[in-house]
Amino acid sequence: MTLKVYGDYVSQPTTAVLLLCLANKIDFELVPVNLRTGEHLGPEFKAINPTGQVPVIDDDGFILSESTAILRYLAVTRNVPDHWYPKDVKARARIDYLLDWYHTNLRQIAVYVIQKELGPTFWKIPRPDEAQLKPAQGKMTASVEILEEFLLKPEEGPFLLGAPQPSIADLICSCEYTLTRYLPQEEQEELLGRRPKTKKWLKALEKTLGRHYSEINKTLPELLKLVADARSSG
Amino acid sequence: MTLKLYGDLLSQPARAVVILCLANDISYELILVSLVKLEHRLPAFKAINPREQLPVIDDEGFILPESAAILKYLAVSHHVPDHWYPMDLKSRARVDYLLDWYQTNIRQTQAYILKKELYSALWKLPRPQEAEIESAEGTMIASMEFVEDYLLKPEKGPFLLGASELSIADILFACEYTQTQLLPSAEQEKLLGKKPKTKKWLQTLEQSLAPYYAQAHKTFPELIIKVETARNGN
Numbered sequence: 001m002t003l004k005v006y007g008d009y010v011s012q013p014t015t016a017v018l019l020l021c022l023a024n025k026i027d028f029e030l031v032p033v034n035l036r037t038g039e040h041l042g043p044e045f046k047a048i049n050p051t052g053q054v055p056v057i058d059d060d061g062f063i064l065s066e067s068t069a070i071l072r073y074l075a076v077t078r079n080v081p082d083h084w085y086p087k088d089v090k091a092r093a094r095i096d097y098l099l100d101w102y103h104t105n106l107r108q109i110a111v112y113v114i115q116k117e118l119g120p121t122f123w124k125i126p127r128p129d130e131a132q133l134k135p136a137q138g139k140m141t142a143s144v145e146i147l148e149e150f151l152l153k154p155e156e157g158p159f160l161l162g163a164p165q166p167s168i169a170d171l172i173c174s175c176e177y178t179l180t181r182y183l184p185q186e187e188q189e190e191l192l193g194r195r196p197k198t199k200k201w202l203k204a205l206e207k208t209l210g211r212h213y214s215e216i217n218k219t220l221p222e223l224l225k226l227v228a229d230a231r232s233s234g
Numbered sequence: 235m236t237l238k239l240y241g242d243l244l245s246q247p248a249r250a251v252v253i254l255c256l257a258n259d260i261s262y263e264l265i266l267v268s269l270v271k272l273e274h275r276l277p278a279f280k281a282i283n284p285r286e287q288l289p290v291i292d293d294e295g296f297i298l299p300e301s302a303a304i305l306k307y308l309a310v311s312h313h314v315p316d317h318w319y320p321m322d323l324k325s326r327a328r329v330d331y332l333l334d335w336y337q338t339n340i341r342q343t344q345a346y347i348l349k350k351e352l353y354s355a356l357w358k359l360p361r362p363q364e365a366e367i368e369s370a371e372g373t374m375i376a377s378m379e380f381v382e383d384y385l386l387k388p389e390k391g392p393f394l395l396g397a398s399e400l401s402i403a404d405i406l407f408a409c410e411y412t413q414t415q416l417l418p419s420a421e422q423e424k425l426l427g428k429k430p431k432t433k434k435w436l437q438t439l440e441q442s443l444a445p446y447y448a449q450a451h452k453t454f455p456e457l458i459i460k461v462e463t464a465r466n467g468n
Binding site: 068077093 | 306366
C-alpha cells in the first residue's frame with residue numbers, strides 16, 4: 001500500500017516530508033487536509049490525529065504524526081542514503097540535536113509569520129499591532145541569528161553543522177525559512193540581508209534539490225499573492 | 235574518561251539525564267552550572283556551549299546539548315536495555331513522536347512554573363505580565379489533558395502509549411510533572427486531581443526507578459521551602 005501523507009502545502013513541516021520523499025523516490029499519496037478551511041479541526045481528521053496537526057503519515061496502517069519523527073522513520077525504513085540520517089552514533093546525535101533545537105527555536109518563524117500574516121489572511125484573525133508581535137519577532141530573530149552564528153560552518157561543508165551533504169535537519173530548517181517569503185520585502189531583507197552564511201546554505205540546498213523544491217512550493221505564488229493583497233487592503 | 239554532565243538538578247531535562255545514567259550504571263560526573271547564580275552565562279560555560287544551554291554532555295570531547303538528543307545518544311552508545319529506546323523501527327518512531335511532541339507541549343510546563351514561581355523566589359525578579367503567565371498555563375493544561383486523554387493507555391500497558399516497559403520519553407515527561415511540586419498544593423491538586431491515569435503512571439514510574447528518582451530530586455525539599463517562603467513572604 002502506498003504511503004499516505006496527510007498534509008497541506010501551506011504547512012512547512014508537510015513540505016519537508018514531501019521533499020524527503022521526492023528526493024528519494026519514495027512513493028506517496030498526498031491526502032489534502034485544507035488548513036485554510038479548518039479541515040484539520042474536523043472530526044474526520046481528528047479521528048486520525050487528535051491534535052489536528054499535519055503532517056501525519058499512514059504507512060500500511062501505521063499512523064505517525066510529528067514531522068521530525070516522520071522524517072526519521074522514513075529515512076530508516078526506506079533505506080535512503082546515509083547522509084539524510086546517518087547511522088554513525090555521533091553524526092546521528094548531531095542531527096537529533098538540530099531537530100530538537102528546531103522545535104523550540106527555529107519554529108518561532110512560523111509562530112511569528114502565522115501571527116502577523118497567515119492568521120489575518122486565512123483565518124480572518126484581527127491583525128496584531130507591533131507591540132503584540134514583539135515577543136514572537138524577538139524569538140524568531142534570535143533563532144535566525146543562532147543559525148547564522150553557530151550552526152553553519154561553510155569552511156567545513158555547505159550544510160548544517162558543516163556537513164558535506166544534506167540531512168533531514170537541513171530539510172526541516174530550510175522549509176521554515178520559506179515562510180519568511182510571506183513577509184514584506186523590507187522585512188525579509190532585514191532578516192536575511194546580513195546573514196550571508198544562511199543565504200549561501202539555502203542556495204546550496206536549492207541547487208541540490210532544485211526541481212523538488214519547485215514541486216513543494218508550487219502553491220506558493222498563489223498564497224503569497226493572497227497574503228500581499230490582504231496586507232494592502234488592511 | 236568519565237562522561238561529563240553539565241547541569242543543574244533544578245532543570246527538568248537535567249534530572250531525566252541523571253535518572254537514565256543512574257538506572258543504567260552509566261558513570262558520570264555532574265558538573266554543577268548553577269542556574270540560580272546564572273553560571274550558564276559565564277565565560278567558563280560559554281566556552282563549552284556558546285548557546286548557554288543546559289544540560290550538555292561532554293563524552294570524551296564530543297559535546298552534545300538538547301536533552302532528548304542526549305538521552306538517545308546515551309541509550310544507544312551505552313547499549314542500555316532495548317525498552318529505553320527500542321531498536322524496532324515502529325516502536326522507536328513512537329518514542330521519537332513522544333519526544334518531539336514534548337518539545338512544543340509538555341515542555342511548556344517549565345515556562346509556567348518558571349514565570350509564576352521561580353523568577354521571584356529564586357532570582358528575585360519581578361513577576362512577568364499576567365498575559366504571559368496565562369498563555370504558558372494554557373499550554374501546560376492542554377498538554378496535561380492530552381497526555382491523560384490520548385497518550386496513556388493503561389489497558390495496554392502502564393507507560394506512555396501503552397508500552398509495557400518505560401522509555402526515555404517517560405522519564406523526560408515525568409520530570410516536567412515533578413516540577414509541579416513547586417506549585418501551591420491547591421494548584422497541584424487542580425492540575426493532577428482529576429487525572430487518574432496520569433497519577434497512576436507517575437506512581438508506577440517512581441516505583442520502578444525509586445532510588446534514582448530520589449537522587450535526581452534530592453534538591454527538591456530545599457527548593458520547595460525556598461519557593462514557599464517567597465510565596466508567603468510577599
